[in-house]
Amino acid sequence: xxxxxxxxxxxxxxxxxxxxxxxxxxxxxxxxxxxxxxxxxxxxxxxxxxxxxxxxxxxxxxxxxxxxxxxxxxxxxxxxxxxxxxxxxxxxxxxxxxxxxxxxxxxxxxxxxxxxxxxxxxxxxxxxxxxxxxxxxxxxxxxxxxxxxxxxxxxxxxxxxxxxxxxxxxxxxxxxxxxxxxxxxxxxxxxxxxxxxxxxxxxxxxxxxxxxxxxxxxxxxxxxxxxxxxx
Numbered sequence: 001x002x003x004x005x006x007x008x009x010x011x012x013x014x015x016x017x018x019x020x021x022x023x024x025x026x027x028x029x030x031x032x033x034x035x036x037x038x039x040x041x042x043x044x045x046x047x048x049x050x051x052x053x054x055x056x057x058x059x060x061x062x063x064x065x066x067x068x069x070x071x072x073x074x075x076x077x078x079x080x081x082x083x084x085x086x087x088x089x090x091x092x093x094x095x096x097x098x099x100x101x102x103x104x105x106x107x108x109x110x111x112x113x114x115x116x117x118x119x120x121x122x123x124x125x126x127x128x129x130x131x132x133x134x135x136x137x138x139x140x141x142x143x144x145x146x147x148x149x150x151x152x153x154x155x156x157x158x159x160x161x162x163x164x165x166x167x168x169x170x171x172x173x174x175x176x177x178x179x180x181x182x183x184x185x186x187x188x189x190x191x192x193x194x195x196x197x198x199x200x201x202x203x204x205x206x207x208x209x210x211x212x213x214x215x216x217x218x219x220x221x222x223x224x225x226x227x228x229x230x231x
Contacts, residue, residue, distance in 0.1 A: 001149040006149055006150065007132070007165060009143075009146060010135060010142065010146065010166065012132070012177060013132070014173045015066055015127055015175060016130050016171050017031065017127055018125065018172075019203050022124070024124035028108075030064075031065075031124070031125040032124055033057065033120070033172065034056065034122040036057075036113075038109075038110060040106070041109050048083040049095040054081035055081065055118045056079070056081055056113075057120065057197060058078075058197055059080075062076060062077065063076060063104075065127055067129060067130075067174070069194045070192075072101070072194065074103055074104060075103065076102055077101075077108065078100070078102070079100045079102075080098075080099055080197070082213070086207075087226060089226070097226055119205075122203075123203050130169050130173065130175075130176060132166075132167075133176030134165075135184075136168055136177065136179070137162045139185070140184045141184065141193075142162075150162050172195075172197050173196060175194075178214040179198065179212045180214075181231045182229045188225075191219070192217055193214065193216050194216060195215050196213060196215065198211075198212040199211060207228050207230055208230040209230040210230060
């Protein structure tokens with residue numbers, strides 16, 4: 001199998017987000033980290049299992065993105081809340097983290113609801129299209145048959161390593177592949193990787209030690225799963 005065929009098998013599109021660097025519009029179609037201002041009329045900042053307010057991590061306006069995951073079909077706005085102390089990996093949603101999805105025809109209202117003591121700095125997001133994102137080599141999502149083909153190319157001297165062929169987006173993104181720091185760990189069958197929020201000094205987020213918060217969604221039930229690792 002040649003290099004281009006392998007790349008075609010692996011490539012996935014993504015929308016990459018870069019925090020700040022421009023003057024925000026504060027319009028409803030702007031995505032943010034560290035700020036959530038779109039809610040249903042009856043909603044507030046969610047509380048965790050201890051009765052404390054979760055922190056507003058992200059608000060994504062999906063129709064404005066160059067790419068949105070097929071798992072978010074019909075979703076106009078997605079918001080993310082997480083407790084000040086991270087939940088356990090693969091902890092069920094609700095007790096210490098929460099994703100809210102709003103459909104295209106769902107009425108939303110603006111609410112400026114700050115959480116006292118939040119360490120996250122709000123920044124609007126610049127969106128960039130990533131035409132081809134590729135999995136990391138060590139447990140990142142390369143199927144076994146393609147691993148064998150890559151190793152055959154290395155033995156034949158056509159490439160020195162897998163990363164001569166591909167690139168990986170480590171930033172905040174929707175789509176593409178998860179940015180594992182250690183060998184990849186997945187929540188189980190029928191879960192599809194959807195998005196990640198990475199450590200970012202600009203917004204004051206350090207996922208333990210330069211890691212990423214990664215989110216999957218179940219293809220059948222719609223259940224969400226969270227995982228993170230670090231260096």
